[in-house]
Amino acid sequence: MARITAGVGCSHVPAMGVAMDTGNTQDDYWKPCFAGFEKTREWMKNAKADVVFLVYNDHCTAFDASCIPTFALGCAAEFRPADEGWGPRPVPVVKNHQTMASHVAQSLILDEFDITIMNEMEVDHGLTVPLSVMFGEHGVDDEWPVQVIPLCVNVVQFPPPTGNRCYNLGKAIRRAVESFDEDLNVVIFGTGGMSHQLQYKRAGLINKEWDTDFLNRLTSDPVGLSKMPHVEYLREAGSEGVEMVMWHIMRGALDDDVTEVHRHYHIPASNTAVGHIILENNKD
Amino acid sequence: MGIKKDYEDIPGTYVFDADAGRRGYQLNQFCISLRLQKNRDAFNADEEAYLDQYSMTAEQRQAVLDRDWNGMLALGGNIYYTSKLAANDGINFQGLAGIMTGMGQEKYRKMMLDGGRSPDGNRYQSEWDEKDKD
Ligand SMILES: [Fe+2]
Numbered sequence: 001m002a003r004i005t006a007g008v009g010c011s012h013v014p015a016m017g018v019a020m021d022t023g024n025t026q027d028d029y030w031k032p033c034f035a036g037f038e039k040t041r042e043w044m045k046n047a048k049a050d051v052v053f054l055v056y057n058d059h060c061t062a063f064d065a066s067c068i069p070t071f072a073l074g075c076a077a078e079f080r081p082a083d084e085g086w087g088p089r090p091v092p093v094v095k096n097h098q099t100m101a102s103h104v105a106q107s108l109i110l111d112e113f114d115i116t117i118m119n120e121m122e123v124d125h126g127l128t129v130p131l132s133v134m135f136g137e138h139g140v141d142d143e144w145p146v147q148v149i150p151l152c153v154n155v156v157q158f159p160p161p162t163g164n165r166c167y168n169l170g171k172a173i174r175r176a177v178e179s180f181d182e183d184l185n186v187v188i189f190g191t192g193g194m195s196h197q198l199q200y201k202r203a204g205l206i207n208k209e210w211d212t213d214f215l216n217r218l219t220s221d222p223v224g225l226s227k228m229p230h231v232e233y234l235r236e237a238g239s240e241g242v243e244m245v246m247w248h249i250m251r252g253a254l255d256d257d258v259t260e261v262h263r264h265y266h267i268p269a270s271n272t273a274v275g276h277i278i279l280e281n282n283k284d
Numbered sequence: 285m286g287i288k289k290d291y292e293d294i295p296g297t298y299v300f301d302a303d304a305g306r307r308g309y310q311l312n313q314f315c316i317s318l319r320l321q322k323n324r325d326a327f328n329a330d331e332e333a334y335l336d337q338y339s340m341t342a343e344q345r346q347a348v349l350d351r352d353w354n355g356m357l358a359l360g361g362n363i364y365y366t367s368k369l370a371a372n373d374g375i376n377f378q379g380l381a382g383i384m385t386g387m388g389q390e391k392y393r394k395m396m397l398d399g400g401r402s403p404d405g406n407r408y409q410s411e412w413d414e415k416d417k418d
Contacts, residue, residue: 060315
């Protein structure tokens with residue numbers, strides 16, 4: 001059967017993608033930001049993931065305002081990097097594990113999570129930046145070293161799903177994966193955040209203390225953390241910091257007890273605090 | 285009875301909720317159309333004619349023409365949409381934040397390098413009102 005063995009939390013700041021695409025990751029501004037992902041890339045190699053289940057959000061790119069699904073599961077064979085207004089990122093097309101994706105879709109719906117199924121979808125920086133950061137530079141003609149099942153969550157139009165709903169969806173995703181027959185090693189990514197506000201007069205808000213507490217509680221108090229009300233994200237972590245509800249999906253899909261094997265935190269990447277964590281299920 | 289909005293006392297922040305989404309729909313649909321080069325070309329050739337395709341309010345239309353970035357947010361725009369118009373104008377997210385905060389890009393960039401805007405004194409509207417009185 002397929003198994004989820006580890007979870008990754010990771011910011012998906014668009015400027016990090018730009019820095020990688022233009023070869024600027026070693027300049028003074030970006031070096032400390034990317035240094036924290038060197039260990040990650042080693043870990044990713046050793047983890048030997050077959051499939052990454054990637055939880056992210058679209059930023060008004062593939063989805064316009066005409067249709068706003070709360071949870072949309074990518075079931076297409078492949079997903080092209082979208083043009084976000086300055087041309088598509090020069091990174092490989094993302095390939096799905098399509099039979100597993102449709103299995104997960106069916107399993108989730110019967111498990112009472114009424115997700116939307118996407119048979120065509122382009123993906124923006126929310127999905128491609130975590131792949132770049134975790135796997136390193138890959139050009140248009142390369143292939144990503146894993147297959148990817150995308151789960152796109154609405155966190156742009158308030159309200160996004162609650163943290164509790166996300167945490168429980170993570171548990172349902174785990175049940176879905178474990179009922180898939182093929183022997184596959186699945187790593188789940190929860191992306192977005194950390195504290196940031198992109199708009200109006202309070203833009204630039206960063207809350208290191210809050211972010212650190214969030215990272216700590218992923219291991220020490222995941223259930224309590226998932227109950228945090230939306231207003232606390234907005235007030236403490238900025239209007240766009242509410243993206244972090246997506247991390248609970250990743251956390252819910254793991255064992256109750258996990259081991260934190262890596263953490264990285266850096267301010268700033270453009271307008272944002274970059275947070276990253278790797279959590280492994282305690283092996284039986 | 286509507287849903288109680290417990291986030292309205294956060295200062296300097298427009299929460300893009302479903303009500304804002306309803307008000308800003310045409311404005312946001314216009315903005316996202318600029319994702320594609322052919323639409324940017326058409327808009328840049330004749331802004332007024334291009335805007336005629338969208339039944340936005342007179343205030344929204346004027347805010348677009350004036351590049352009143354905070355005004356667009358007040359009228360139901362969302363930053364991920366308005367950033368497409370900004371990108372068309374050659375303004376990135378950080379440049380836009382410099383404008384919206386009134387700080388200017390250099391001062392804003394320096395604030396971010398110094399660790400960003402502290403949440404202290406920036407959580408409640410009442411804290412900003414106090415500051416204004418001083
Ligand atoms: Fe995001």
